[in-house]
Amino acid sequence: PLVRRVLHTTRPLHTTQQSLAPVPPLPEKGGEVRHGLIPEEFFQFLYPKTGVTGPYMLGTGLLLYFLSKEIYVVNHETVAAACILSVIIYAIKKFGPRVAAFADKLNEEKLATALAMKNEAIQALQTAIEEEKKEQWRVGGSSYLFDAKRNNIAMLLETNYRERLLTVYNEVKKRLDYQVAMQTLRRQKEQDYMIQWVEKNVVQSITPQQQKESIAKCILDLKALSKSAHAAV
Amino acid sequence: MNLAFFDQFSSPSLLGIPLILISMTFPALLLPSLSNRWIPDRLATLQLWLINLITKQLMTPLDKKGHKWALILTSLMIFLLLVNLLGLLPYTFTPTTQLSVSLALAFPLWLATLLMGMRNQPSVSLSHLLPEGTPTLLIPALVLIETTSILIRPLALGVRLTANLTAGHLLIQLIATATTALLPTMPGVSLLTLTILLLLTILEVAVAVIQAYVFVLLLSLYLQENT
Numbered sequence: 425p426l427v428r429r430v431l432h433t434t435r436p437l438h439t440t441q442q443s444l445a446p447v448p449p450l451p452e453k454g455g456e457v458r459h460g461l462i463p464e465e466f467f468q469f470l471y472p473k474t475g476v477t478g479p480y481m482l483g484t485g486l487l488l489y490f491l492s493k494e495i496y497v498v499n500h501e502t503v504a505a506a507c508i509l510s511v512i513i514y515a516i517k518k519f520g521p522r523v524a525a526f527a528d529k530l531n532e533e534k535l536a537t538a539l540a541m542k543n544e545a546i547q548a549l550q551t552a553i554e555e556e557k558k559e560q561w562r563v564g565g566s567s568y569l570f571d572a573k574r575n576n577i578a579m580l581l582e583t584n585y586r587e588r589l590l591t592v593y594n595e596v597k598k599r600l601d602y603q604v605a606m607q608t609l610r611r612q613k614e615q616d617y618m619i620q621w622v623e624k625n626v627v628q629s630i631t632p633q634q635q636k637e638s639i640a641k642c643i644l645d646l647k648a649l650s651k652s653a654h655a656a657v
Numbered sequence: 658m659n660l661a662f663f664d665q666f667s668s669p670s671l672l673g674i675p676l677i678l679i680s681m682t683f684p685a686l687l688l689p690s691l692s693n694r695w696i697p698d699r700l701a702t703l704q705l706w707l708i709n710l711i712t713k714q715l716m717t718p719l720d721k722k723g724h725k726w727a728l729i730l731t732s733l734m735i736f737l738l739l740v741n742l743l744g745l746l747p748y749t750f751t752p753t754t755q756l757s758v759s760l761a762l763a764f765p766l767w768l769a770t771l772l773m774g775m776r777n778q779p780s781v782s783l784s785h786l787l788p789e790g791t792p793t794l795l796i797p798a799l800v801l802i803e804t805t806s807i808l809i810r811p812l813a814l815g816v817r818l819t820a821n822l823t824a825g826h827l828l829i830q831l832i833a834t835a836t837t838a839l840l841p842t843m844p845g846v847s848l849l850t851l852t853i854l855l856l857l858t859i860l861e862v863a864v865a866v867i868q869a870y871v872f873v874l875l876l877s878l879y880l881q882e883n884t
Contacts, residue, residue, distance in 0.1 A: 450698055500833035503851070505747030507833075507858045527699040530706055534696060 460516070665826060669750050681752045684739035708735070715877050722777075723880050730873055733762070737869030741822060745861055754823045756815065763814035766876055771807070774883025785882050810879065814872060821868050825861045832857060 456464035462479070470478040490496040669676040689700040697705070712731050716724055737753065744751025752758045774782035786803040787796065832854045839847040 447694055450694075500830055500837050501747045503833040503836050503854065504829050504858075507829075507851075507854045508745050508747065511855065511858050511862070523703070524699055527702045527706075530702050531696045
């Protein structure tokens with residue numbers, strides 16, 4: 425794949441789609457390497473002429489040539505080189521997979537936050553849609569609501585009218601009761617006055633003679649009664 | 658080519674052309690070039706993560722004005738890290754073992770922090786010469802001492818870096834020579850020296866990283882004081 429890290433002016437204007445996105449995906453694995461250093465293509469390149477052992481023979485031969493002709497002199501640097509290279513190789517073998525997993529985790533987290541944002545937005549929109557649908561259904565049932573409200577109001581009006589009717593009735597009754605009470609009072613008063621007048625006249629008409637006669641008769645009656653009472657005891 | 662002990666510290670030149678510039682700019686080529694992908698390959702991810710970590714660490718104690726230094730401090734840190742670590746490979750030349758390189762990095766940057774402080778807030782800058790709570794009798798002596806300490810800072814920065822790296826490289830060479838010399842006569846002792854060399858190499862890796870960090874950290878500290 426063409427690497428597109430070029431200036432915009434050198435971008436082919438009319439021969440390709442003029443957009444930088446979507447970027448082609450990265451390959452799954454890097455180039456194949458043997459012994460961590462030498463690309464596989466080198467081995468494939470030498471395979472037709474020399475077979476499988478070709479590159480190894482080349483390497484060994486070169487190394488021995490350098491050593492024997494003292495083009496490469498074994499001195500203290502060799503020992504130092506052996507040390508540092510062993511440290512490097514040990515570090516890579518031991519921590520390599522962990523570092524790769526760490527890098528992958530970083531990328532995963534980036535992707536995950538973006539995906540989470542996207543999903544949250546979708547979720548929010550979904551709930552908004554459902555809310556909207558519910559609101560629409562609610563609006564559909566509003567005629568029932570209005571009927572109930574109308575009934576309510578009619579009942580209120582009716583109650584109010586009845587109450588006022590009752591007040592009127594009570595007021596009228598109070599006035600009529602007052603009149604009735606006045607009449608009874610007047611009749612009572614007349615009756616009392618009449619009785620008093622009759623009693624007064626009767627008491628006045630009792631003469632002294634009649635008084636004496638009636639007292640004597642009472643005494644005689646009492647005596648007779650006491651005699652019969654004595655006898656009973 | 659039989660090497661004397663100090664050959665690795667001589668400035669490299671090919672046919673009279675000094676190669677020090679190449680040795681200083683080559684490490685930058687090893688860093689993966691950033692593509693404009695949102696999720697890049699592993700190497701680029703790790704590099705981005707490292708740069709973020711370094712920048713955050715350096716910039717947190719500084720205030721807004723100090724953030725202008727983010728780029729230079731981070732790139733300085735990456736440069737020193739790379740150069741120091743690459744110098745541990747055999748037959749390589751570490752530019753920071755040259756005093757000229759170290760001082761050339763330390764002096765201008767230190768001077769820049771000093772001048773910034775003196776120019777923008779001279780009284781605050783000068784007040785750093787006298788720490789709080791010193792008894793009155795000691796004040797003159799302490800001002801002199803603090804001035805000396807300020808003036809010595811760039812030298813200290815540069816020489817610290819150079820001395821640490823040079824000493825490390827030299828030790829590696831010496832112990833490696835000892836191992837090579839003892840190998841024919843006393844292989845057992847040779848093995849012992851080899852073990853020491855291994856441990857020393859691990860130490861040198863650590864020193865390489867730490868020295869880079871200390872350099873940049875101290876610079877940011879001087880910046881903090883003067884911003």
